[in-house]
Amino acid sequence: MRLGFSDGVPEFAAGFKKSARVIVWLQIISQRGDSLKEFFSSKKFLVIACIAAFLIGVMIYAAVSSSNVISSAIGRAFSPLQRFSNKISDAVAETIDMLINAKDYYTENQELKEELAELYAQISDYTLVSQENEHLREMIDLAPSGNNIELSEPCNVIGRTANDVYGSFFIDKGEKDGIEYYDPVVTSNGMVGYVTEVQYTYSKVTTLLSNELSLGVYCVRTGETGVIEGSYELALDSKVKMVYIPLECELKKGDIVITSGYSGTVPKGIVVGLVDETFIAQNGLSRSGYITPAIDASELKTVFVITDFDGKGSAYEEE
Amino acid sequence: MRRSDGSKNSASGIKAAVKWLFFILLMIFGFTFSTAGSGKPAGLILFPLSIAISVYESEIPSAIFGTCAGLLLDVSLGKLPGFTALWLCLCCSGLSALFSQLLRKNFVNYFLTFIPAGGIYLWIDYYFYYKIWAYEGYGLVLRKILIPSAVKTLIWALPIYIIVYLAERLSGIFKKLSLEEQDKNIERV
Numbered sequence: 196m197r198l199g200f201s202d203g204v205p206e207f208a209a210g211f212k213k214s215a216r217v218i219v220w221l222q223i224i225s226q227r228g229d230s231l232k233e234f235f236s237s238k239k240f241l242v243i244a245c246i247a248a249f250l251i252g253v254m255i256y257a258a259v260s261s262s263n264v265i266s267s268a269i270g271r272a273f274s275p276l277q278r279f280s281n282k283i284s285d286a287v288a289e290t291i292d293m294l295i296n297a298k299d300y301y302t303e304n305q306e307l308k309e310e311l312a313e314l315y316a317q318i319s320d321y322t323l324v325s326q327e328n329e330h331l332r333e334m335i336d337l338a339p340s341g342n343n344i345e346l347s348e349p350c351n352v353i354g355r356t357a358n359d360v361y362g363s364f365f366i367d368k369g370e371k372d373g374i375e376y377y378d379p380v381v382t383s384n385g386m387v388g389y390v391t392e393v394q395y396t397y398s399k400v401t402t403l404l405s406n407e408l409s410l411g412v413y414c415v416r417t418g419e420t421g422v423i424e425g426s427y428e429l430a431l432d433s434k435v436k437m438v439y440i441p442l443e444c445e446l447k448k449g450d451i452v453i454t455s456g457y458s459g460t461v462p463k464g465i466v467v468g469l470v471d472e473t474f475i476a477q478n479g480l481s482r483s484g485y486i487t488p489a490i491d492a493s494e495l496k497t498v499f500v501i502t503d504f505d506g507k508g509s510a511y512e513e514e
Numbered sequence: 515m516r517r518s519d520g521s522k523n524s525a526s527g528i529k530a531a532v533k534w535l536f537f538i539l540l541m542i543f544g545f546t547f548s549t550a551g552s553g554k555p556a557g558l559i560l561f562p563l564s565i566a567i568s569v570y571e572s573e574i575p576s577a578i579f580g581t582c583a584g585l586l587l588d589v590s591l592g593k594l595p596g597f598t599a600l601w602l603c604l605c606c607s608g609l610s611a612l613f614s615q616l617l618r619k620n621f622v623n624y625f626l627t628f629i630p631a632g633g634i635y636l637w638i639d640y641y642f643y644y645k646i647w648a649y650e651g652y653g654l655v656l657r658k659i660l661i662p663s664a665v666k667t668l669i670w671a672l673p674i675y676i677i678v679y680l681a682e683r684l685s686g687i688f689k690k691l692s693l694e695e696q697d698k699n700i701e702r703v
Contacts, residue, residue, distance in 0.1 A: 234573070234611050234615070239572075239573045239574055240573075242574055242577070243573060243574065243577045243603065243604075243607045246577055246578070246581055246603050247600060247603055247604060250581065250584075250596040250599050250600040250603060251596065251600065252596075253595055253596040253599075254594055254595065254596035254597060254600065257594050257595045257596060258594060265585060265595045265596075266588075266589055266595050269585065269586065269589045270589065273542070273545060273546070273586075273589075276542065276546050277546055277549055277550070279546075280546035280547070280549070280550045281549070281550045283550070284550035354546075354549030354550065354590070355549055355550070356549075356590070356591065356592040357548040357549060357556045357558070357590045357591050357592075357663075358555055358556060358591060358659050358660065358663050359591075359592055360655055360658075360659055363592060365549070399592065406649055406650075426649065426650045426651055427644075427649060427650065427651035427652055427654055427655050428650060428651030428654055429651075431651075431654060431658055493554075
């Protein structure tokens, strides 16, 4: 076996080729890197930095002011479009729902007919009691009870906040229609939530499921009071928690809970929901309970805003 | 010769205008889509749309589109105006620079850049809007709302990319390779 100078040449050439390839790649990357460096020192980068600075300004402005020009402008421009797309979406969802759940609806309809027959029987009793109540009021010269509630025009739901746990939504009435912050939002079936953002042409409604809202309530049957508040966990099951219920309460499943009106933010007597269950609170001094709200916000199409009522803005304790 | 150049320029200008009009319509559709429905976790169409556009467009148009789409997303998500817009502005301009300098413009690279961009946004959103406040059950929001929404957004990313790719292709942005005219002086074997 002869070893000579020429034997190592092919290996050397292959190694040289490989290293040359690496050098070329490195050169390409460094050239591209140089052009990226050029980008960072160019006018383009300056423009982008200006846009970013503007957006930071927008964020700070929006954070410190209650009303935001940009949100308002976007809302004003897109409200008709949102209303239109929401109608299409609702129509499609309703059609699909009817096709899928037709049998369930039939069963529910039969049950409701039976329930209605029972309610008709109860109504006759109620009418008699109501008339008797009116006569008694006349006898003792008492003014008729009521909150003198002033409602807005019907407000259409024009869109929903995407990915919101609490199911907040937008309505097509705003500042121009006399709507104010923290005005209560209701339907004929009960309380929905509060207005938490007012723009000129639209408003945002936050539902009772929110953990940012608390509301004084009491049970129609037993008169026991409490406060309802939401949480992320319960919102996912569409429930709220009723806290500060007396330890020896008589609440039971199905009891109706209505607003107490003590806070001055909402009139007295609006249905909030039904008691689901009660349990002793962690501190052992009171009970808590789960309430299923009377209104499912995800199904809503029209709501009303209570723009004024007796005792608005002043807590009853202060009177 | 000049006249033909001029007509070519105006034709490409019209194509570009139509393309941007189409992108704006897509943006409006994305906004209305996310606010319509029953409030269940929705796919954020505007996010993959902005990223897909930044693959093919230069830095400043990408940044502006990202800003507009971000502002619309902020309104539809009920977030502080500018929160998503700032992220999309920086993300789209950076990605556009990357795609024009380093990365090849294809679906794989689009996905490879979209996933970290979306993932970081998901984390920022979760951290600043839920975790930092430590309200009861905030972890559930991640599992039940944010992650399902992110998965839906990821699913939307594919058709959105195809739509943007076709729009770019039809508008003639891609370079056309053509054979040189036959030259009699060239000797062919």
